[in-house]
Amino acid sequence: MKTCLITGATAGIGAASARAFVGAGWRVIGTGRREERLKALQEELGAAFLPLSIDMQHLDEVETLAKLDGEWAGIDCLVNNAGLAPPMADLQDSKWDDLKTVLDTNVTGLVALTRACLPKLIAARGLVVNLSSVAGNYPYRGGAVYGGTKAFVRQFSLALRNDLAGTGVRVTSIEPGMAETEFTVVRNGGDQAASDALYAGVEPMTAEDLAGTILWVASQPPHLNFNSIELMPTRQSWAGFAMTRQ
Numbered sequence: 001m002k003t004c005l006i007t008g009a010t011a012g013i014g015a016a017s018a019r020a021f022v023g024a025g026w027r028v029i030g031t032g033r034r035e036e037r038l039k040a041l042q043e044e045l046g047a048a049f050l051p052l053s054i055d056m057q058h059l060d061e062v063e064t065l066a067k068l069d070g071e072w073a074g075i076d077c078l079v080n081n082a083g084l085a086p087p088m089a090d091l092q093d094s095k096w097d098d099l100k101t102v103l104d105t106n107v108t109g110l111v112a113l114t115r116a117c118l119p120k121l122i123a124a125r126g127l128v129v130n131l132s133s134v135a136g137n138y139p140y141r142g143g144a145v146y147g148g149t150k151a152f153v154r155q156f157s158l159a160l161r162n163d164l165a166g167t168g169v170r171v172t173s174i175e176p177g178m179a180e181t182e183f184t185v186v187r188n189g190g191d192q193a194a195s196d197a198l199y200a201g202v203e204p205m206t207a208e209d210l211a212g213t214i215l216w217v218a219s220q221p222p223h224l225n226f227n228s229i230e231l232m233p234t235r236q237s238w239a240g241f242a243m244t245r246q
């Protein structure tokens with residue numbers, strides 16, 4: 001039985017991915033900060049799910065994930081899903097603590113965990129699936145740090161493929177647009193109504209849509225590497241360029 005390590009499994013795309021992978025016969029190690037959510041997921045998914053309460057900002061905790069032994073020792077797939085956005089704000093109006101949490105989680109924690117898991121992934125000829133975003137490919141106002149971290153995740157994913165050339169390990173960057181998850185509630189400082197207003201009438205992607213994509217990537221034959229997959233809801237497209245007029 002193959003094992004998938006999924007970060008940020010307490011909600012949204014991470015929790016949906018845990019359900020999808022277990023449903024497809026994988027074992028899943030799911031991490032997150034909210035222990036009670038992980039426990040609830042374990043009750044739902046049973047012995048195929050190992051919950052580990054980890055904060056991606058604490059690198060000593062992150063690195064222990066790669067050191068599990070016994071029946072949970074192997075890692076065939078790493079899904080780097082944990083990530084968040086600071087409140088939408090121009091950089092000059094942003095709070096450093098908010099930005100630091102995002103940089104530590106989206107970039108530093110992701111790199112530390114990936115690096116720590118590589119010996120096991122190489123031994124398994126496994127795969128890494130990184131959650132980037134369309135925000136890493138197209139800039140929008142108020143998203144400089146978030147978009148910057150997601151551009152990093154995409155480029156890190158592509159370059160990591162070079163480092164892993166010849167090992168058989170595959171790496172994919174998934175770049176979703178608008179998906180209705182707790183992501184937007186967090187980005188709006190916990191304001192559910194603001195999140196609901198953003199999604200109203202848009203038919204956003206769901207966590208299950210993305211979990212299906214991630215599982216599909218992980219189910220492809222070993223000779224196929226999807227470098228990146230960018231996806232949006234049909235009702236989302238791009239804004240034009242902005243001008244300031246005198």
Ligand code: 8X3
Nearest residue numbers: 133134135176177178
């Ligand atoms: C966030 C994507 O389109 O909601 O990762 O800004 S979008």
